[in-house]
Amino acid sequence: MNKEEQLSKLKEEMLKDDSLPLKKGANNLVFGEGDADARIMFIGEGPGYWEDQKARPFVGNAGALLNFALHSIKVPRERVFITNVIHHRPPNNRDPFPEELEAYGKYLDKMIEIINPSVIATLGRFSMGKFLPGVMISKIHGKVYDSSWRGRDIVIIPMYHPAAALRNLQIKQQFMEDFKIILEVDKKTPNEEKMEQMELV
DSSP: OOHHHHHHHHHHHHHHOTTOTTTTTOSOOOOOEEOTTOSEEEEESOOOHHHHHHTOSSOSHHHHHHHHHHHHTTOOGGGSEEEESOOSOOGGGOOOOHHHHHHHHHHHHHHHHHHOOSEEEEESHHHHHHHSTTOOHHHHTTOOEEEEETTEEEEEEEEOOHHHHHHOHHHHHHHHHHHHHHHHHHHHSOOHHHHHHHHHO
């Protein structure tokens, strides 16, 4: 199976999984969307009202800012992959509980494994905590962390959640500046096709 087929199969597994703790109270599974071969992956927190309605990540006001930030670095949304640490809307948009993060985490792990991105930009503290636990986002946002995740080399860039950027002008400015770093890091990250060509020479 190619990556798109693997992601489709994983989505079907999630749709059938009645043990997912937030499934009963949500309208839709918000699996994620984008390029299955994406080199850049964005991981947010969880679906809000509009995401729950449309079964798509980041389609409300926070999504509009994310789209604007992507446009500012000339990266089409269709070329990245966007998902969350939880995939059903929590009641009243509350923070996810540890047991919820764990339940959805096994699917997110598989998603990362399939896509195999070079760069993961975490949006907000919950996705940041998956890779960089015990740190404050205000101190490390926009910094670059070379990480070994399950034997894979992945660059982690912690960023503010766009919803936080909408509430605070200073955070919004930092959010937009941090996006430039994503592009710089992606340019420095070896392209798999180039690596294969080098090996053949």
